[in-house]
Amino acid sequence: MPFMIQSRTSPKPISPADRMRALPQQFFAQLVNKAETLRQEGYDVINLGQGNPDQATPENIVSALQSAATDSRYHKYIPFSGLQSMKTAVAAWYQSRYGVTIDPARHVAILIGSKIGLQELSLALLNPGDRAMVPDPGYPDYWSGIRLAGADMVSLPLEADLNFLPDLSHWDPKAKLAFFNYPNNPTGRLASGEFFDEVINLAIRDGITLAHDLAYGDITFDGKQAVSLLSRPGGIEAGIEFTTVSKSYNMAGWRLGFAVGNPEIIRYLEILQDHLHCSQFGAVQQAGIEALTGPQDSVKALVNRYQSRRDAFINEAKKFGWQIPPSEGSIFMWCPVPTKETAVEFAERVLAQEKVVLAPGSGFGRVGEGYVRISLTASTSQLIDAAQRIGRLL
Ligand SMILES: Cc1ncc(COP(=O)(O)O)c(C=O)c1O
Numbered sequence: 001m002p003f004m005i006q007s008r009t010s011p012k013p014i015s016p017a018d019r020m021r022a023l024p025q026q027f028f029a030q031l032v033n034k035a036e037t038l039r040q041e042g043y044d045v046i047n048l049g050q051g052n053p054d055q056a057t058p059e060n061i062v063s064a065l066q067s068a069a070t071d072s073r074y075h076k077y078i079p080f081s082g083l084q085s086m087k088t089a090v091a092a093w094y095q096s097r098y099g100v101t102i103d104p105a106r107h108v109a110i111l112i113g114s115k116i117g118l119q120e121l122s123l124a125l126l127n128p129g130d131r132a133m134v135p136d137p138g139y140p141d142y143w144s145g146i147r148l149a150g151a152d153m154v155s156l157p158l159e160a161d162l163n164f165l166p167d168l169s170h171w172d173p174k175a176k177l178a179f180f181n182y183p184n185n186p187t188g189r190l191a192s193g194e195f196f197d198e199v200i201n202l203a204i205r206d207g208i209t210l211a212h213d214l215a216y217g218d219i220t221f222d223g224k225q226a227v228s229l230l231s232r233p234g235g236i237e238a239g240i241e242f243t244t245v246s247k248s249y250n251m252a253g254w255r256l257g258f259a260v261g262n263p264e265i266i267r268y269l270e271i272l273q274d275h276l277h278c279s280q281f282g283a284v285q286q287a288g289i290e291a292l293t294g295p296q297d298s299v300k301a302l303v304n305r306y307q308s309r310r311d312a313f314i315n316e317a318k319k320f321g322w323q324i325p326p327s328e329g330s331i332f333m334w335c336p337v338p339t340k341e342t343a344v345e346f347a348e349r350v351l352a353q354e355k356v357v358l359a360p361g362s363g364f365g366r367v368g369e370g371y372v373r374i375s376l377t378a379s380t381s382q383l384i385d386a387a388q389r390i391g392r393l394l
Contacts (some may be wrong), residue, residue: 001184019147019148019150020290022104022147022148022150023144023147023148024140024144024147026138026140027363028049028050028141028363029099030054030364031347031351031357031359031360031363032049032050032352032357033048035047035049035351035357037215038351038355043355044080044355045355045356045357046355046356046357046378046382046385046386046389047357047375047378048339048356048357048358048359048374048375048377048378048383048386049347049357049358049359049373049375050065050357050359050375050377051185051332051375051377052252052375052377053246053247053250053252053331053377054377054378054379055250055302055305056250057249057250057251057254058250058291058298060279060290060295061249061251061287061294062287063290064284064286064289064290064294065284065286065287066289067286068282068283068286068287068291069283071282071283071286073282074281074282074283074286077278078282078285079278079279080112080273080274080278080279081109081110081270081274081279082109082269082279082280082285083110083275083279083282083285083286084104084105085285085289086110086285086288086289086394087104087105087108087110088104089106089289089292089293090102090108090110090162090243090258090260090292091103091107091108092292092293093292093293094228094230094233094260095347097217097218097228097270098228098230098231099179100228100230100231102230102236103262103263106263106266107236107261107262107263107266108258108259108260108262108266108348109258109259109260109266109269109270109273110256110257110258110279110280110285111242111244111256111257111258111259112255112256112257112277112279112280113244113246113255113256113257114215114242114243114244114246114257114258114259115141115257116215116257116260117242117257117259117269118139118142118145118179118211118213118242119148120145120269120272120273120276121145121177121211121240121259121265121269122142122148122149122151122177123145123148123149123272124175124265124268124269124271124272125176125265125268126146126149126150126151126176126177127149127150127151128149128150128266129150129151129152130149130151130152130175130176130177131151131152131153131154131169131172131174131175131176132146132151132152132154132175132176132177132178132179133153133154133155133156133166133170133171133172133175133177133178133179133208134146134153134154134155134179134365135155135156135158135179135180135181135184135365136155136156136157136158136165136364136365136366136367137158137186137187137327137361137365137368137371138158138179138181138185138186138234138363138364138365139181139185139186139364140364141215142179142213142269146177151176151321154170154172154175155170155367156168156170156171156178156180156228156365157170157366157367158167158184158187158189158367159367161333163189164184164187164189165189165191165195166180166199168198168199168202173205173206173208173319174206174210175206175208176209176242177208177211178199178203178208178210178211178239179200179211179213180211180212180213180299181212181214181215182212182214182226182227182329183216183217183219183220183226183329183330184216184329184330185215185216185330185332186330186332186334186359186361186364186368186371186373187327187332187334188276188327188328188329188330188332188333188334189327189328189329189334190220190224190225190226190227190328190329191212191227192227193227193231193232196212196227196229196232196235197232197233200232200233200234200235200238201228201234203238203239204234204237207375209238209239209240209262209265210229210235210238210239210240210259210326211240211241211242212228212229212239212240212241212242213240213241213242214226214228214229214243214248215242215243215246216329216330216331217243217248218247218248218299218302218303219247219302219306219329219330219331220303220328220329221247221303221306221307221326221327221328221329222307222326222328224328224329227331228241229241229256229261230261231261235261236261236262237262238262238298239261239262239265240259240260240261240262240265240266240269241259241260241261242257242258242259242381243257243258243260244256244257244258245257245288245291245292247331248291248299248302249291249298249299249336250302251287251288251291254284254287254288255280255284255285256280256284256285256288264348282299303315304371305357306331306376309328309378309379309380310326310327310333310376310379311326312380312383313333313374313376313383313384313386313387314326314333314390316383316384316387316388317335317387317390317391319391320391320394321336321338321394322338322387322390322391322394323336324336331375331376331377332373332374332375332376333373333374333376334361334371334373335372335373335374336370337361337370337371337372338394339394341361342360342369343360343361343362343363343368343370343371343372344360344362344367346358346360346372347359347360347372348387349393350389350393353393354386354389354390354392354393355389356374356386356389356390358372358374359372359373359374359375360372360373361373374386389390
């Protein structure tokens with residue numbers, strides 16, 4: 001008789017750690033599931049709800065990965081903090097993009113995508129009960145790291161009458177960390193150098209660390225430019241900036257990002273990383289070096305593409321009276337709900353009746369109510385089609 005493992009009749013339920021319960025609800029997962037169900041039912045769904053770049057990674061970057069993949073140096077564990085040559089490329093990129101001089105050895109940490117870096121920052125700096133300021137509306141992944149650290153959030157509202165800059169009358173001088181993000185997801189706005197200076201002064205006055213998310217730094221429209229925290233006086237001391245190859249080079253699946261700034265914070269991030277994981281695959285970092293230091297024409301072409309998609313949607317929407325302020329940057333449009341419905345009600349009706357996925361603004365925070373976020377990661381014809389479908393409803 002073979003030995004049989006007896007199964008228990010009533011297994012003890014698995015009880016997750018308290019930190020799992022503290023995680024914020026994944027607001028958009030439900031929406032994505034609904035869209036997927038409709039697609040499987042055979043509907044022609046246009047997904048404008050997610051910011052997943054739709055274009056291919058430039059060929060020179062793919063070729064760099066292909067040749068680096070055969071390099072046996074990268075088949076082993078590489079230094080836990082990543083390739084020094086990658087850090088040097090990040091420094092060269094900061095110099096050419098923003099005129100900022102940094103020391104690659106002290107000012108740069110390599111991240112397996114900026115998403116995980118944003119969480120690592122909260123884990124490295126926040127104790128339970130500490131407070132971190134977040135933009136509202138804002139990128140939800142800031143919340144996850146803060147909650148995993150057992151810390152609390154303070155919202156800085158981004159309202160239209162302040163040009164979607166954080167309302168600093170809500171600044172919390174006792175907080176430990178402040179996240180901000182320009183070009184902004186979800187509002188598509190930029191911030192001026194003077195705004196950065198104001199925040200840096202407050203942060204230095206109150207001993208608060210700034211975390212600036214520059215994920216969309218390259219994606220700015222109508223000749224406007226993004227500002228780097230590190231390019232402003234005191235910026236490098238006041239905090240760190242997150243950058244990524246995901247959006248500029250259509251490399252969202254490759255998982256490569258960078259934290260750059262205050263060397264003490266960079267060191268804490270690297271100590272934490274040493275415990276959590278090994279650095280990104282060396283061949284991906286070699287491709288990242290090619291992305292940052294190789295030809296940059298693809299970035300310009302990509303920005304032009306997003307800008308003309310933006311204009312196509314806005315023009316189509318205007319035909320039926322939906323006025324959408326043009327984004328200054330990022331891959332999103334922040335659109336006032338054109339009916340008396342809440343953002344969720346409007347998005348659900350558009351999905352149910354016209355099979356277009358929009359992201360309700362309230363998913364990005366309480367202040368996001370009254371808006372839907374529309375992503376520019378669909379083709380011009382899909383965007384025009386989506387606008388026409390929405391027009392039919394109004
Ligand atoms: C504002 C913002 N920051 C960070 C990220 C994360 O980028 P990645 O993890 O791909 O570097 C995203 C992704 O959508 C984002 O919108």
